[in-house]
Amino acid sequence: METKLKKVDIIFEDDKTISPIGILEKTIKRSADEIILDLIDSGLKGRGGAGFPTGLKWKFTRNEDSEVKYVICNADEGEPGTFKDREILDRVPEKIFTGMAICGYVIGAKEGYIYIRGEYNFLLKSIQAKLDKFNNEMKQKHIDFTIYLKSGSGAYVCGEESALFESMEGKRGEPRNKPPYPTVAGYNNKPTVINNVETLVYTTMICHMGPEKFKALGTTDSRGSKVFSVSGDTPIPGIYELELGMPLNKFVEEFGDGDAKAIQVGGASGHCVPRKKFNDTIIGFEGIPTGGSMMIFNSSRSMYNVLHDYLEFFTEESCGQCTPCRVGCQQLLKGIEAVKRGERSPSYLDDLKKLTNTMKIAAKCGLGQSVGNPFNSIVDNFREEIIY
Amino acid sequence: MNKYLVNLKVNNMPVSVEEGTTILDAAKKLNLRIPTLCNHPDLSVAGNCRVCVVEIKGARLLAASCATPVSEGMEVFTNSEKVRIARKHIVELLLSEHNADCTKCFKNGNCELQDLASEYRIGDHVFLDLVKPAHKIQDISSPSIVKDDSKCIRCQRCVRTCHELQGISALAVTNKGDHQKISTFLNKPLNDVVCSACGQCINRCPTGALTERNYIEEVWKAIYDPTKFVVVQTAPATRVALGEDLGLPPGERVTGHMVSALKKLGFNKVLDTDFTADLTIMEEGTELLTRLKRALVDKDETAILPMMTSCSPGWIKFQEHMYPELLNNLSTCKSPQQMFGALAKTYYAEKINIKAQDMVVVSIMPCVAKKFECERSEMRDSGYQDVDYVLTTRELAMMIKQAGIDFGKIEEEHYDSILGESTGAAVIFGATGGVMEAALRTAYEIVTGREVPFTNLNIQPVRGMDGIKEASIKIKNVKPEWSFLEGVDLNVAIAHGLANARQLMEKVKSGEANYHFIEIMGCPGGCLGGGGQPIPTSPEIRKKRAEAIYSEDAGMPLRKSHENPEVIEVYSKFLGEPLGHKSHDLLHTHYKPRKRY
Numbered sequence: 001m002e003t004k005l006k007k008v009d010i011i012f013e014d015d016k017t018i019s020p021i022g023i024l025e026k027t028i029k030r031s032a033d034e035i036i037l038d039l040i041d042s043g044l045k046g047r048g049g050a051g052f053p054t055g056l057k058w059k060f061t062r063n064e065d066s067e068v069k070y071v072i073c074n075a076d077e078g079e080p081g082t083f084k085d086r087e088i089l090d091r092v093p094e095k096i097f098t099g100m101a102i103c104g105y106v107i108g109a110k111e112g113y114i115y116i117r118g119e120y121n122f123l124l125k126s127i128q129a130k131l132d133k134f135n136n137e138m139k140q141k142h143i144d145f146t147i148y149l150k151s152g153s154g155a156y157v158c159g160e161e162s163a164l165f166e167s168m169e170g171k172r173g174e175p176r177n178k179p180p181y182p183t184v185a186g187y188n189n190k191p192t193v194i195n196n197v198e199t200l201v202y203t204t205m206i207c208h209m210g211p212e213k214f215k216a217l218g219t220t221d222s223r224g225s226k227v228f229s230v231s232g233d234t235p236i237p238g239i240y241e242l243e244l245g246m247p248l249n250k251f252v253e254e255f256g257d258g259d260a261k262a263i264q265v266g267g268a269s270g271h272c273v274p275r276k277k278f279n280d281t282i283i284g285f286e287g288i289p290t291g292g293s294m295m296i297f298n299s300s301r302s303m304y305n306v307l308h309d310y311l312e313f314f315t316e317e318s319c320g321q322c323t324p325c326r327v328g329c330q331q332l333l334k335g336i337e338a339v340k341r342g343e344r345s346p347s348y349l350d351d352l353k354k355l356t357n358t359m360k361i362a363a364k365c366g367l368g369q370s371v372g373n374p375f376n377s378i379v380d381n382f383r384e385e386i387i388y
Numbered sequence: 389m390n391k392y393l394v395n396l397k398v399n400n401m402p403v404s405v406e407e408g409t410t411i412l413d414a415a416k417k418l419n420l421r422i423p424t425l426c427n428h429p430d431l432s433v434a435g436n437c438r439v440c441v442v443e444i445k446g447a448r449l450l451a452a453s454c455a456t457p458v459s460e461g462m463e464v465f466t467n468s469e470k471v472r473i474a475r476k477h478i479v480e481l482l483l484s485e486h487n488a489d490c491t492k493c494f495k496n497g498n499c500e501l502q503d504l505a506s507e508y509r510i511g512d513h514v515f516l517d518l519v520k521p522a523h524k525i526q527d528i529s530s531p532s533i534v535k536d537d538s539k540c541i542r543c544q545r546c547v548r549t550c551h552e553l554q555g556i557s558a559l560a561v562t563n564k565g566d567h568q569k570i571s572t573f574l575n576k577p578l579n580d581v582v583c584s585a586c587g588q589c590i591n592r593c594p595t596g597a598l599t600e601r602n603y604i605e606e607v608w609k610a611i612y613d614p615t616k617f618v619v620v621q622t623a624p625a626t627r628v629a630l631g632e633d634l635g636l637p638p639g640e641r642v643t644g645h646m647v648s649a650l651k652k653l654g655f656n657k658v659l660d661t662d663f664t665a666d667l668t669i670m671e672e673g674t675e676l677l678t679r680l681k682r683a684l685v686d687k688d689e690t691a692i693l694p695m696m697t698s699c700s701p702g703w704i705k706f707q708e709h710m711y712p713e714l715l716n717n718l719s720t721c722k723s724p725q726q727m728f729g730a731l732a733k734t735y736y737a738e739k740i741n742i743k744a745q746d747m748v749v750v751s752i753m754p755c756v757a758k759k760f761e762c763e764r765s766e767m768r769d770s771g772y773q774d775v776d777y778v779l780t781t782r783e784l785a786m787m788i789k790q791a792g793i794d795f796g797k798i799e800e801e802h803y804d805s806i807l808g809e810s811t812g813a814a815v816i817f818g819a820t821g822g823v824m825e826a827a828l829r830t831a832y833e834i835v836t837g838r839e840v841p842f843t844n845l846n847i848q849p850v851r852g853m854d855g856i857k858e859a860s861i862k863i864k865n866v867k868p869e870w871s872f873l874e875g876v877d878l879n880v881a882i883a884h885g886l887a888n889a890r891q892l893m894e895k896v897k898s899g900e901a902n903y904h905f906i907e908i909m910g911c912p913g914g915c916l917g918g919g920g921q922p923i924p925t926s927p928e929i930r931k932k933r934a935e936a937i938y939s940e941d942a943g944m945p946l947r948k949s950h951e952n953p954e955v956i957e958v959y960s961k962f963l964g965e966p967l968g969h970k971s972h973d974l975l976h977t978h979y980k981p982r983k984r985y
Binding site for chain 1: 448450
């Protein structure tokens, strides 16, 4: 028991001595290449879950030859169990705006959009007021960048970046074929940087404090810290900024209720870690990555019900476009029901596991590709709960 | 711009293709077939069925070969273990939500999903049956199209067809996840939405989810009924496509065989819609010249230009929904099918001494909108429904098979007379630009007394597969009675496929266009690409059918509608003159605005 979890205060840090717009002014005095180098050096990876190196994303987009480019903040926080972006949007939106404006400066974009999930519409009024002020300040300081808000309509799949572009363009929110990737053809088929809310705040803060301080946190593969949404069977649910690379047992010690039997890391599309694996599970890109969701289940919970809920969710939220996801999700859901009712033998679960592998490699987007994560980790670790 | 060549390997075989080529097409170059379902040569890439996935060395995910461009040094495997397992899973998944009652399906034997299931020997279903009982209720509201959601595999080919080729979007994707389906505005029945009934969706549906409303049994019943005198008419484009459904390659002309087969099926008389196509030219050509005179000489504001053709019932329905303000631009001529029906149950019935109520008129059409057209309330000028049943080219092929006729071996026969004689001008009605060409051949000669100034009467500028064609013909040395046309440049335009038609209509509406005459065909390529033609369809297949049409024309002894002796006779003995009183009663019609929703 030598270490405690290292709690960090970067995202919500309330330092009165420096304003976000001040960070912006200071940063854009540097060259775009220097900023990119700092970001690459910091090791910052996307905080939405996929973990693409942010500096590289900006670099690729900067290298594209196009009059028009866009910066988009993905605030379609739809992963079950994730609620950290809501808090960031509510408490420190200026740090998001700053990150977007810095990105605009770096890649050569004049417009930014924040795509906010429909369920967060209650935040729109306050964000818009702060945004108007920020846009005005940028105008006064002759920074040629404007940020707009766009509201989603509640489809989970619209958090997938290309479906998000489709939605923004007024079309049905369905993922696109890749390539081309957003850095080449994103919103309106123009080169686009799309970053998660939290990622953009970290870019702001890295530009402010320098990459060293950020790099000092975390591990080689998972630099820095991250905001976690802790929920489930915990006496202290909420959001916490923690250093990456922590062992799961430490996390459970801090947040569990003493009876945790499993943690769902990364939301419904993430992995379920059973108690026996707490000791050797690292939260980070080298272990189990997460967009922030940490759901704790104690021994009173039925893992069949947990999995059933997730599968119902995916069955409903699949856009329905591609076969592996649309039909696969339904087969997984109906499949565990059939096994539970004894209409299919327990070995049918193995057929379904093979199906999740097809979904993982053949579905069109991350939604269908990741349904196997909860399915396999729950079926493998709690098989008897699924069957009996 | 020159494109770079990209070198890659597919199944260890090297191949070089232009940059931007898809893996699917690169494999084709090596004669490797990768199965597809959502892909179609007429449509944009969707990449949603995932049947065409392939493995790329070093990639975590399989790639949809239809949607993934090649890159230098890429190593692709189209049949690796990973690929085979995934592909089989995908076919099994599609079958699990598909009402695989193949023996009862109208598309049995011509179904891309069935082919795949057979290819992969999908035996016992691994997965659970997901077909929703509600989806088994077919939408039979349309007289043209039957929609069966229980057969739908959500490839969205119909949606893309309706949007991209036809510019209508009567069909669209609704809901998501397990509730996703292809539906109409507010889930209304097809007959209550903006559907043009063109049936292009049917031509591109890989399964039996979209089929024509079929009338085969009704027609057999009429044939077997001794109290009925059943006459059949065949549209121009059927004769260059029917063979495809009977084992012949695209582009084969089968006119004589088709006539022979129809006689063997038991039709009392086998007649030709080409006859009324010639008649249409007389009526429509005269209407155009009359409109031009009223507009240019009499300054009559009710003479509306440009005049637009009215042969294509899908186009007519489209116009009634989308551009009701332009209905007066449409020629009042009925389509050749309906002119035929009206004449058959009057002039012809009288001639052969059969009571109209005992006559059944059947049409063989490349079209499903014709099924809608024959049921229009305006189409009863004989006192009865002028045309009783419309069969598609595909339905005729089925009847020929059912009757055990060996299509390739039967002797060719001639159409019966009368109402069986036609000219080359009539047969080209089957191709986009054909009505225009036929009309020009006749109108130019009426006005100038000379043949159109094109080699062998082939008016090349109005031919071909460009979506919109424009041409201008200077009229010189006219006969005295047409002096007002001296030196006039007759401006014409032609569009096929309703998305192209829409573009032309926007030009007309904005006043930007100065056309005198516009030909529109609802389907890509004209009737030869109609919604009732053999499946599959593609630009190459349509090109071959078009070549067959023009060679049929070139081989006809008569090439101009006004020289058709039976047409001359019907005017002298029955109709009087084009646009005369009787013509007006039997051969012309009117249109009505329809709601968009």
